[in-house]
Amino acid sequence: MMMLIPSVIGLRGDDPRVRLVVALRAATAGLPVVSADHQRALAVGILNCQRHLGRVSTEGAIDVSDQVRDAFDRAPQTERWAREFMGSVGSWSRTRFTDRTAESIIRITVQGIAEACIPDTDERLYRLLSDAIDDCTQVLGKPVGEPVVVPQPLSPSEARRALRV
Template sequence: MPLLSPGRHRHARKGACFMEMASFLAGEKWSDHPRCTHPLLAVMARAVNDHVGDDVRQELTPLIPQVIGVVGGGPRVDAQIARQAALTALPLVSASRQRVAAVGILCCEAVLADLDDLPRDHVSPESAKALAEVPDAERWARDFLRMGRGPTKSFTKRSAPTIVHNAVVGISNACVPDSDALLLDLLRRTIADCRVWMPPAEPVRTPVTGSPRVSAQPD
């Protein structure tokens, strides 16, 4: 079995990232965008895979089977995943990235409010408490969002992946003692939550022997 490494790989001889190994374990075509995993959870897995150190990256391996079969959920799950990433990043990242995280949190809250038929400026207690700790970022984010928010469809396709990616990159670059451990914990928590929100429909197929098939194409 190849060791996990950053980036995309044409085939197993070149190595594998988190989601490429998930595609193999699920019996899918080799890809870092397999159908077996919720797209936004896969965004987080790829980002964490690419932004932790080599030693910590190998600690991701036991999590790979846990993302297989975790699909569905709709825009609510996208908002929940993105909000969790932004809330984790908010107290850790630089001032400029705090603004981005605050915008992300408020966008997620607006999507969830729409889905629950609440006022669009409704904010959950958890998010309100987190934003209150960074009043300058919250003020900037609210001013920025007065220009308007996009539709939920745009949130799912563009905003949510951007929120997650910026959160992971921000944590990776934060001046904290162990950013790798924080990213590993974020991915673990998100996978656990997603398995509650979107229980896998079928047992995970984990090969007992063998290794990923390698392409006969030249390198």
């Protein structure tokens, strides 16, 4: 995780697409592996993110269709359920997408991946974080500021010497 720290230093901005692409990244990463209950919530979240992202992407449109398609190809019954659910609700398209909505999607994803019965939960969570940082960089541009030098960890003998000083 420490290797990712330099990539977020200076990465900031108030572009409304950030919360959408991060929530969408989380939902699409989690959909194939989380429990059925979480899958339904994430599938609705994916459709919601995709719709709202299309509305706010006036400059530098972000194509998420492959990302969405890949996730739904891994959970086709859940996609079908979510589309039927969204169609039956009707007024869902007028709802706002807030920070709280994004936080809920991300929380459900992280918890769902952590609790999934799969052998690579840590790797999936790391990849999710790394991909989300890449998505933010795509939206906001490269971080501003001076390059960050990441210190190398001390060897055990160097650490013991440093503690004696």
